[in-house]
Amino acid sequence: MPDPTELELTAQELSEHEAESVIETEFHRGRAVLVVDPDKVRPVLSFLQGKGYTFLASLHGVDYYPHEPRLGVLYELLDMHRVERISVKARVPTDAPRIDSVVELFPGAEYPEREVFDMFGVEFDGHPDLRRILMPEDYEGFPQRRDFPVGGEPVLFTFNEQQSYGKDV
Amino acid sequence: MEIRRTALPENFRSRQLKAREMLRGDLEGDDLERYVQERVVTTTVDRAVAWARGNSFFPLTFGLACCAIEMMSIVAARVDIARFGFEAFRASPRQADLIILSGRVSIKMAPVIRRIWDQMLEPKWAISMGACCSSMGVFNNYALVPADKFLPISVHVPGCPPRPEALAHGILRLRSQIQGHAPDGWRERYDAEGTEEVLPRALGGQGAGPDISLFSGMAPARPDQARPDAERAEGRRGDTAGA
Numbered sequence: 001m002p003d004p005t006e007l008e009l010t011a012q013e014l015s016e017h018e019a020e021s022v023i024e025t026e027f028h029r030g031r032a033v034l035v036v037d038p039d040k041v042r043p044v045l046s047f048l049q050g051k052g053y054t055f056l057a058s059l060h061g062v063d064y065y066p067h068e069p070r071l072g073v074l075y076e077l078l079d080m081h082r083v084e085r086i087s088v089k090a091r092v093p094t095d096a097p098r099i100d101s102v103v104e105l106f107p108g109a110e111y112p113e114r115e116v117f118d119m120f121g122v123e124f125d126g127h128p129d130l131r132r133i134l135m136p137e138d139y140e141g142f143p144q145r146r147d148f149p150v151g152g153e154p155v156l157f158t159f160n161e162q163q164s165y166g167k168d169v
Numbered sequence: 170m171e172i173r174r175t176a177l178p179e180n181f182r183s184r185q186l187k188a189r190e191m192l193r194g195d196l197e198g199d200d201l202e203r204y205v206q207e208r209v210v211t212t213t214v215d216r217a218v219a220w221a222r223g224n225s226f227f228p229l230t231f232g233l234a235c236c237a238i239e240m241m242s243i244v245a246a247r248v249d250i251a252r253f254g255f256e257a258f259r260a261s262p263r264q265a266d267l268i269i270l271s272g273r274v275s276i277k278m279a280p281v282i283r284r285i286w287d288q289m290l291e292p293k294w295a296i297s298m299g300a301c302c303s304s305m306g307v308f309n310n311y312a313l314v315p316a317d318k319f320l321p322i323s324v325h326v327p328g329c330p331p332r333p334e335a336l337a338h339g340i341l342r343l344r345s346q347i348q349g350h351a352p353d354g355w356r357e358r359y360d361a362e363g364t365e366e367v368l369p370r371a372l373g374g375q376g377a378g379p380d381i382s383l384f385s386g387m388a389p390a391r392p393d394q395a396r397p398d399a400e401r402a403e404g405r406r407g408d409t410a411g412a
Contacts, residue, residue: 135312136277143311151311 038090053077059112061120065146069093101127119144223347229265234272236299236330248333262288273301
């Protein structure tokens with residue numbers, strides 16, 4: 001992990017390279033996070049890749065309900081020579097959940113981006129094949145959002161055993 | 170039913186000779202009748218076929234989740250399902266006649282299972298194993314469907330996961346369903362008649378007791394209407410005895 005000083009230096013370099021790309025930095029429990037502008041995620045990751053963070057270890061979504069903007073897309077980067085990790089976080093609102101795809105930089109991001117689209121509804125601009133990956137293709141809604149009902153089926157007990165599944169009795 | 174046991178004849182050799190006599194056609198009259206009554210069992214083809222079917226399930230090699238680990242161990246030494254003739258797990262649905270849904274079924278997996286089920290040849294049976302498959306257990310959320318929604322399940326084996334002994338018991342339950350008279354309701358099947366919950370009379374009940382019409386599929390309305398087919402069978406047997 002980079003220490004807080006190095007995180008600030010990285011953020012400084014990034015701001016010089018791409019103006020107003022870093023919104024803030026977080027350093028919590030040894031984990032360095034760069035909160036970046038969602039419109040500038042591709043140049044930021046390209047810069048970090050050139051700096052040595054060549055491996056995208058994970059790409060995932062988060063719903064920060066009730067905080068706004070609600071959705072977050074997290075990129076966990078790893079520098080395999082120095083063995084250092086850095087997280088890049090981009091927050092997008094639910095009414096326009098769009099962010100640039102990074103498949104061109106990291107080809108392994110294709111399936112994780114599809115999963116984030118499947119579960120949170122974040123649309124990745126420039127993704128080669130943005131479809132649902134886990135849920136059925138005709139599924140409606142994004143089930144990992146916090147305002148999505150947990151769902152499930154009523155379980156048949158003795159008092160309602162007559163109403164079999166698929167029948168209205 | 171009273172069971173009478175008679176001592177085996179000591180002289181096995183003389184029995185052998187008597188069997189040869191009968192096969193040659195030398196045994197006649199009372200001797201022949203006694204011989205036949207002692208040694209021949211009459212049955213119907215249906216019952217014989219059901220007996221054979223119930224003793225030779227070919228389960229499908231098909232696992233969904235952690236229950237599959239328990240399902241695999243029923244063929245191992247401890248709960249040796251080969252004792253009953255069910256050890257031949259077939260890798261093709263065309264050759265299998267029993268599907269054990271061992272695990273949680275997701276929305277996306279359900280059509281696949283249904284397709285496998287449709288590829289199996291009749292007669293075929295399904296066992297739902299574990300809590301997830303029957304009632305979705307701890308995964309009761311947007312991703313799962315209960316097995317009852319897309320397959321006719323014969324036996325539900327509860328547990329999370331069920332022990333191998335429980336699954337073996339479920340398979341033996343299925344065997345007795347196939348071999349014997351299989352009642353429609355689960356209460357009759359599990360000797361649980363009389364455990365119906367008493368519902369409020371506002372739901373349409375007339376008398377003071379529980380409204381039995383709600384359970385029309387489960388229990389007979391009057392005891393004397395219990396089994397019309399059984400009564401008919403009794404009558405037939407009486408006629409035959411009279412004639």
